[in-house]
Amino acid sequence: MTELAVHPTPIPGLLVIDLPVHGDARGWFKENWQREKMVAAGLPDFGPVQNNISFNHAVGVTRGIHAEPWDKFISVATGRVFGAWVDLREGPSFGAAYWHEIGPDVAIFVPRGVGNAFQTLEAPAAYTYLVTDHWSEAAQAQYTFLHLADESAAIPWPIPLTDAELSVKDQNHPRLADVVPVPPQRTLVIGGNGQLGRALSALWKDRTDVDVVGRDRLDLADPASLDAFDFSPYAVIVNAAAFTAVDAAETTDGRREAWAVNVTGLGRLVEAARSHHAALVHVSSDYVFDGSQDVHGEDEPPSPLGVYGQTKAAGDQLVATLPEHYIVRTSWVIGEGGNFVATMAGLAQRGIDPAVVDDQIGRLAFTDDLAAAIDHLLTHRPAAGVFNVTCDGEPASWARLASEVFALTGHDPARVSPVSTAEYYADKDGIAPRPAHSTLDLSKIRATGFTPREQLAALREHLRTGAPS
Template sequence: MTDLTVHTTAIPGLLVLDLPLPGDSRGWFKENWQRQKMVAAGLPDFGPVQNNISYNQAVGVTRGIHAEPWDKYISVATGRVFGAWVDLREGDSFGATYWHEITPGVAVFVPRGVGNAFQTLEAPAAYTYLVNDHWSAAAQARYTFLNLADETAAIPWPIPLADAELSAKDTAHPRLVDVTPVPPRRTLVVGGGGQLGRALAELWESRAEVDVVTRAELDIADPQSVDAFDFAPYGAIVNAAAHTAVDAAETDEGRREAWAVNTTGVGRLVEAARAQRATLVHVSSDYVFDGSVPMHSEEEPPSPLGVYGQTKAAGDQVVATLPDHYIVRTSWVTGEGANFVGTMASLAERGIDPSVVDDQIGRLTFTQDLAEAIDHLLATRPAPGIYNVTSAGEPRSWAQIAAEVFALTGHDPARITPVSTAAYYAGKVGIAPRPAHSALDLAKITATGFAPREQLSALREHLQR
């Protein structure tokens, strides 16, 4: 009896499995699908939702070549078939071929966009397959086809096609030269109207497969908006939407809004990503910590002080239930729009000398770097989980950052008056608690090959821009 073994092929992602067939004189038994063992052996955890069987009662029945918009795991329960596959996905492997005989002791994993065909060699043949999306007429409309007799693929059919049984539709499919390659799954950016959303739109403006939507197009706090949105085309979802008004979150109305967006709305995105087998990138915050330690690692448990931090921490926990996720934790975000750096530059220009807190310590994060870090994670695909992303360099106080802004814009940094947080907010009501230390440890993200810019250099470039 063979061991369960997973083999790679010339087509990226197309895998052949040897299946154990224990048996005796009465027959055999096999575990045709065993998630735990097969994933451990190297099969993707592809999440099948439908099981189909194609029954072929005659030798020579030939079906294909069909590339479908889902992943597929195939085997036979009885009989013997010849399987053939052609990569119809856009990219360097377009047109690559592979063929293999399938018996009860063999299974094949076929990734989305790879054309699949089979020919019955021993009948009756029960050809069984699992797929990770439900069949529908709309889904079938997204199939891509290749002619079984394509000369470029040159599949060595054991039974010549002239002697085989084919459908009229299969004989009419196009040759490879006329096939439009299957494009990669699309990327969706939610919250395109915010600072990060605009930075992602700028970074990915040349990518035709990226869609950036604003709250008017998709409001994750509104269940009807989410239900009406078509997530089917997307293989990656970047959540740049958030309720970030930390003081307003302490009010009755703001509290409800913060929970609706940062937790309940995030949960809706998680379920949408789960249903589409999509990667979810979610942006988190230093406010999930109480700031009691100088440097926060990804392993530190959350300890939020205020409502905003509580909603972000809860949203992170929901995202973590999704196997394929990246939680990008950041702090002191600065981009195109309303932010601390822009406010200080405006005050300097208008001749206003502000008091700025000097006992909250952290690092700026420029949306350009944050967007590039997200792009890096999606391109390199390190292990799922939390990744801290901020600018690099020595942590500084808000007062020190303000002084740098004044100096870099040609104004006297001595115009900044450092004050404590307690003194700054004395007599004010409805103020959310702030973490005293917001600096995030960057060792994990840098280990993936991403190098954030030093914050003061990035600040200079930002102000010049």
């Protein structure tokens, strides 16, 4: 009996699966689709949602070549067919062809955009396939077709097409030279108006497969906005949107909005990613910790002090339920727009001498570095999980960093007065608790080949190129 095995083919992502078939005098039995065993053997965890059967009553029935906007898992319940596939996706393998005979002991995994066809060799043939999306007329409009007799593919049909039974539509499909290649699925950036969204827009400005949307197009706080948005074109979603007003989150209205965006809305986004088999990149925060540890690793259990941290910790748990996800945990974010560095530079220029907290310790994270780390993760695709991303170097207090800003902008760093957190907030109401230690362990992201910049060098570069004030 054949052992379960998954084999690659010359078409990237097209896989041949050997299926064990148990038989005796009564007939045979097989596990046609067994998620746990097949994923362990190397099949993608593709999540089928619909099962179709094509019954073919005569030898020579030939169907195709159709490239569809979903993944397919093909097998035969009875009979035998000759299967043929042509890569119609944009890229270097466009036009590559492969063929394989399929009986009850063989299955084929066909990725989105690869043209699929078959010819009945033994009838009746019940050709069955699992797909990753529900059929609709809108989905059918996205099919890409190739003529069965295309000379470039040169498929050696066992029964000549002149003697085969073909539909009129299949006889009128274009040759390869006239086929518009299936474009790759797109990348969606949510929160495009924020600091990280702007950094991702700048990094990916030359990519034609990236869509960046602001809150006017996709609002995580609005269920109707999420329900109306079409996520089907996207293989990757980067969530750069969040409610980040940590003090406002302690108020009645702010608490509701923080949960609406960071948990409820994110939960809907997670389900959209799940139903469309998209990878989700989500940005987390040092506020998921209470700061009692000097350095926080990715595996440290959450221990948030305030509402904002609680919502971020809850959101992280939702994202982690996806098979393809990257939670990018960061701290002390600096980018284009209002932020600590811009505030300190502005105070220095206006002659204001600030008191700054000196007992909260951590590292800065510049949005250019966060964007570069996200790009790195999506390019290299390490195993799903949490990745800490900030600048590297000696951790410092806010007061130390404020002094560096003053010095780097040509002002006396002694104008910055270090104070404790308790002193700084002594006469202020409605202040969220802050973690005393926000330093994140960077060894995991380094192990992927990404090298974070040293924070003072990054700060110097940021100010040299013009920090917003």
